[in-house]
Amino acid sequence: MRSDEAGRGPTGSDEARRGPARVVPASTREVHVNKQQIPVVVLTGFLGSGKTTLLNHLLHRSGGTRIGAIVNDFGSIEIDAMSVAGQLGDSTVSLGNGCLCCAVDASELDEYLERLARPSAGIDVIVIEASGLAEPQELVKMLLASENPHIVYGGLVEVVDAAEFDATRERHPEVDRHLGIADLVVVNKADRVSDEERERVLDVVHGFAGRASVVASSYGRVDVELLFDRAPVGERVGQLSFDDLRDDETGDADGADGRCGQPGHHDHLHSAYESLSFTSEVPLGPRPLMAFLDSRPEGLYRIKGYVDFGPADPRNRYEVHAVGRFLRFYPQPWAPGEARLTQLVLIGSGVDVPALEKDLEACREYAPQADEQGMWGVLRYVQEAEAEPDQER
Numbered sequence: 001m002r003s004d005e006a007g008r009g010p011t012g013s014d015e016a017r018r019g020p021a022r023v024v025p026a027s028t029r030e031v032h033v034n035k036q037q038i039p040v041v042v043l044t045g046f047l048g049s050g051k052t053t054l055l056n057h058l059l060h061r062s063g064g065t066r067i068g069a070i071v072n073d074f075g076s077i078e079i080d081a082m083s084v085a086g087q088l089g090d091s092t093v094s095l096g097n098g099c100l101c102c103a104v105d106a107s108e109l110d111e112y113l114e115r116l117a118r119p120s121a122g123i124d125v126i127v128i129e130a131s132g133l134a135e136p137q138e139l140v141k142m143l144l145a146s147e148n149p150h151i152v153y154g155g156l157v158e159v160v161d162a163a164e165f166d167a168t169r170e171r172h173p174e175v176d177r178h179l180g181i182a183d184l185v186v187v188n189k190a191d192r193v194s195d196e197e198r199e200r201v202l203d204v205v206h207g208f209a210g211r212a213s214v215v216a217s218s219y220g221r222v223d224v225e226l227l228f229d230r231a232p233v234g235e236r237v238g239q240l241s242f243d244d245l246r247d248d249e250t251g252d253a254d255g256a257d258g259r260c261g262q263p264g265h266h267d268h269l270h271s272a273y274e275s276l277s278f279t280s281e282v283p284l285g286p287r288p289l290m291a292f293l294d295s296r297p298e299g300l301y302r303i304k305g306y307v308d309f310g311p312a313d314p315r316n317r318y319e320v321h322a323v324g325r326f327l328r329f330y331p332q333p334w335a336p337g338e339a340r341l342t343q344l345v346l347i348g349s350g351v352d353v354p355a356l357e358k359d360l361e362a363c364r365e366y367a368p369q370a371d372e373q374g375m376w377g378v379l380r381y382v383q384e385a386e387a388e389p390d391q392e393r
């Protein structure tokens with residue numbers, strides 16, 4: 001992240017920059033960057049806040065900058081990786097099934113970084129999209145501890161869902177701490193709240209984010225230059241150092257020291273969450289699926305994936321996103337030869353995973369005839385194309 005650019009207002013009508021130009025927090029030390037080193041930006045934020053949407057925006061708007069992406073999914077089906085701008089080939093790698101912050105050691109991450117950072121890959125910047133339950137501090141520590149000479153830690157971006165902000169903070173006060181270590185906070189989903197509410201959220205975020213930049217956005221549309229550039233030596237100043245992170249409140253000063261449930265990890269967000277990955281080759285019936293979604297339990301905060309409604313709409317698969325009570329379907333034509341599968345990841349706290357699985361299994365519909373009227377319930381949750389920038393999906 002470059003310190004001189006953060007003072008610029010982001011482009012886009014609904015993006016409001018808050019606060020002073022990015023400045024170097026007193027507790028940080030300068031990070032000298034070798035020209036050959038590739039900055040690694042960490043993208044974090046609670047479940048469903050818009051990290052993948054922001055990453056896709058970066059990928060579409062990166063101009064000549066080649067971005068390598070590492071996508072960390074919490075569930076074992078890598079939905080996030082699948083929805084990261086199509087065919088990135090070698091420049092995207094996926095780390096599924098668990099939070100990166102709880103890897104036994106950093107070697108797996110190092111391996112991926114090594115792959116993306118080798119000069120032949122021609123990559124200018126690496127973005128790690130953390131799972132929505134990752135502990136940002138641990139990820140930063142892992143990067144700072146990395147011995148890879150080709151990379152340098154490039155800053156922490158925290159994405160916040162403006163519409164869910166209060167509810168998320170209420171359940172997870174840790175979020176305030178995450179804001180405090182960010183270099184850039186993106187208050188996303190500004191379109192879902194009133195102007196007054198957006199201002200109020202920005203004020204609260206600003207209070208916790210200290211001297212980091214805070215910008216509002218819709219669909220992650222921020223000025224790409226807030227996150228990275230190809231600036232020369234010495235510009236990357238101000239990020240946290242490893243030492244800054246040692247004295248954290250958890251007492252977990254040794255970096256990634258174990259898996260979930262291990263000492264030091266008890267206050268990680270994901271220790272209270274469970275996920276279910278569900279795959280079906282048999283199409284799901286629109287009516288039973290909507291009945292399931294309409295009555296989903298309170299603790300089931302996040303659902304994402306793709307649904308095959310079979311004969312009810314043979315042309316499209318339906319990308320689905322639930323975030324809290326928010327629900328959307330995004331129909332997309334099946335690619336030629338693409339396997340017709342339903343793949344869903346459900347993430348929640350205090351949920352009965354076997355019961356959810358049973359309920360989803362009961363949505364399978366073997367009837368060969370089309371239940372087109374059954375689709376009406378689904379179509380209520382399909383947003384008008386012009387209201388949403390689906391060109392970046």
Ligand SMILES: Nc1nc2c(ncn2[C@@H]2O[C@H](COP(=O)(O)OP(=O)(O)OP(=O)(O)O)[C@@H](O)[C@H]2O)c(=O)[nH]1
Pocket residue numbers: 045046047048049050051052053054080131132133188189190191192217218219220302304321323328
């Ligand atoms: N209205 C609105 N919806 C948004 C915005 N940004 C993202 N979304 C929607 O929110 C849902 C979740 O977005 P993602 O980008 O997948 O969120 P995420 O943070 O990557 O989710 P996890 O990886 O599960 O934590 C999707 O339906 C997005 O289209 C926004 O600014 N406004």
